[in-house]
Amino acid sequence: MTLHESLGTIYDEVLHRNPGETEFHQAVREVLDSLNPVVSKHPQYTDAAVIRRVCEPERQIIFRVPWVDDQGNVQINRGFRVEFNSALGPYKGGLRFHPSVYLGIVKFLGFEQIFKNSLTGMPIGGGKGGSDFDPKGRSEGEIMRFCQAFMTELYRHIGEYTDVPAGDIGVGGREIGFLFGQYKRITNRYESGVLTGKGITWGGSLVRTEATGYGTVFFAGEILRTRGESFDGKRVVVSGSGNVATYAVEKLQQLGATVVACSDSSGYVVDENGIDLELLKDVKEVRRARISEYAEGRDGAHFVSDSSIWHVPCDIALPCATQNELDETDAKTLAQNGCTIVAEGANMPCTPEAIKAFGESGITFAPGKAANAGGVATSALEMQQNASRDRWSFEYTEERLAETMRGIHDRCLETADEYGTPGNYVAGANIAGFTQVADAMLALGVI
Ligand SMILES: NC(=O)C1=CN([C@@H]2O[C@H](COP(=O)(O)OP(=O)(O)OC[C@H]3O[C@@H](n4cnc5c(N)ncnc54)[C@H](O)[C@@H]3O)[C@@H](O)[C@H]2O)C=CC1
Numbered sequence: 001m002t003l004h005e006s007l008g009t010i011y012d013e014v015l016h017r018n019p020g021e022t023e024f025h026q027a028v029r030e031v032l033d034s035l036n037p038v039v040s041k042h043p044q045y046t047d048a049a050v051i052r053r054v055c056e057p058e059r060q061i062i063f064r065v066p067w068v069d070d071q072g073n074v075q076i077n078r079g080f081r082v083e084f085n086s087a088l089g090p091y092k093g094g095l096r097f098h099p100s101v102y103l104g105i106v107k108f109l110g111f112e113q114i115f116k117n118s119l120t121g122m123p124i125g126g127g128k129g130g131s132d133f134d135p136k137g138r139s140e141g142e143i144m145r146f147c148q149a150f151m152t153e154l155y156r157h158i159g160e161y162t163d164v165p166a167g168d169i170g171v172g173g174r175e176i177g178f179l180f181g182q183y184k185r186i187t188n189r190y191e192s193g194v195l196t197g198k199g200i201t202w203g204g205s206l207v208r209t210e211a212t213g214y215g216t217v218f219f220a221g222e223i224l225r226t227r228g229e230s231f232d233g234k235r236v237v238v239s240g241s242g243n244v245a246t247y248a249v250e251k252l253q254q255l256g257a258t259v260v261a262c263s264d265s266s267g268y269v270v271d272e273n274g275i276d277l278e279l280l281k282d283v284k285e286v287r288r289a290r291i292s293e294y295a296e297g298r299d300g301a302h303f304v305s306d307s308s309i310w311h312v313p314c315d316i317a318l319p320c321a322t323q324n325e326l327d328e329t330d331a332k333t334l335a336q337n338g339c340t341i342v343a344e345g346a347n348m349p350c351t352p353e354a355i356k357a358f359g360e361s362g363i364t365f366a367p368g369k370a371a372n373a374g375g376v377a378t379s380a381l382e383m384q385q386n387a388s389r390d391r392w393s394f395e396y397t398e399e400r401l402a403e404t405m406r407g408i409h410d411r412c413l414e415t416a417d418e419y420g421t422p423g424n425y426v427a428g429a430n431i432a433g434f435t436q437v438a439d440a441m442l443a444l445g446v447i
């Protein structure tokens with residue numbers, strides 16, 4: 001897509017100021033591509049340099065994380081927190097522990113988070129953090145010492161009214177526990193609202209664990225509803241087998257779909273009888289083992305390590321693993337096999353070429369900043385419960401999540417209509433997410 005001249009200049013500036021940060025460039029470009037009609041309709045955003053400002057993080061923190069492994073060796077990792085935009089509320093977004101983490105990954109995630117959080121309608125700004133620490137193969141003691149070392153620097157930058165981290169890849173309930181424990185020890189404050197994704201006996205919210213996966217399924221369900229269809233009898237492929245994927249599988253099964261494949265970074269399993277969720281949770285949440293152990297424990301299932309999960313035929317595909325895991329070839333294969341909906345549970349799992357191919361082949365595509373916003377929305381519900389010293393039931397919280405996902409879905413479609421791109425969820429999500437942040441930035445002056 002050709003960018004409006006002012007957007008082209010902004011994009012060139014982003015490339016120049018952030019060399020080598022390819023994932024960040026990709027995330028920015030995807031948003032700018034949607035803003036042509038916004039620039040024409042609202043010159044005030046260009047006049048006040050709102051788009052230029054939104055592409056520059058408010059603050060970027062990079063720090064050393066020294067810790068001692070089980071052999072007594074000193075290990076050094078790098079920690080990050082990018083506090084991207086606080087026009088709508090305190091910075092909010094997860095922490096990722098994975099060896100691939102560097103500034104460009106954290107910035108792409110933080111940038112996406114600004115618009116995602118805006119779409120939820122909750123008072124939360126955008127941020128993201130993490131480390132190049134690889135939790136794979138580490139003992140529980142090593143994970144704890146790493147989390148404590150990480151928080152020993154991070155604690156001075158976060159707070160209920162400042163910046164509220166949560167989980168992401170490699171950071172689940174166990175890690176949030178260790179991080180919260182260290183924050184409490186250093187500050188001598190039981191500040192529940194400083195982190196979300198906490199355990200339900202110590203300040204967490206019911207449904208937060210399930211929220212991202214459930215929310216993605218609710219969003220895809222809204223797309224089906226516009227066609228007068230439901231999940232009943234649908235064949236679905238879900239990539240990943242972590243937090244988002246597992247609870248997407250759970251909700252899909254509750255709604256009558258058959259999930260025939262899921263994966264991890266070593267390969268994927270195909271189970272034509274439908275994924276056995278109990279076995280999947282045992283392999284991944286209890287044993288923390290490779291996905292091949294699922295196939296070893298289940299008659300009729302098989303493990304594949306030398307091709308793409310997207311070659312398994314399905315009606316609906318939910319990429320729930322990691323960025324750029326679904327490319328143009330995968331998109332074309334999905335279309336040839338009859339897939340009609342792709343909804344992103346992960347952040348930016350589909351490449352720009354794949355998204356173009358979806359459009360050309362009539363696949364309805366829901367971008368992550370809309371479809372996976374249920375996780376952060378439920379984090380905001382956790383913050384509400386913490387602030388009011390309250391605890392809500394599973395049913396009530398799940399209904400709030402479902403209502404939020406319906407609201408985001410409808411807002412995407414209404415905005416896409418308003419800006420002349422009917423049915424385009426990417427344009428709808430980017431424009432609706434952006435304009436709300438932009439209006440707040442205008443109101444707050446040049447800061
Ligand atoms: N946890 C949350 O609440 C939210 C997570 N997300 C996004 O969802 C995605 C998954 O995150 P989580 O489930 O929380 O992480 P997780 O650490 O629980 O699981 C990640 C899963 O992805 C798999 N994986 C990683 N690289 C892979 C590859 N190259 N191919 C296939 N599988 C691969 C891992 O084996 C693991 O099963 C990420 O993109 C994350 O940013 C988005 C919104 C909220």
Ligand SMILES: O=C(O)CCC(=O)C(=O)O
Pocket residue numbers: 092093094095113116164165166167168196347372373375376377379
């Ligand atoms: O719950 C949160 O604050 C973070 C969720 C997140 O990292 C995401 O939406 O990608």
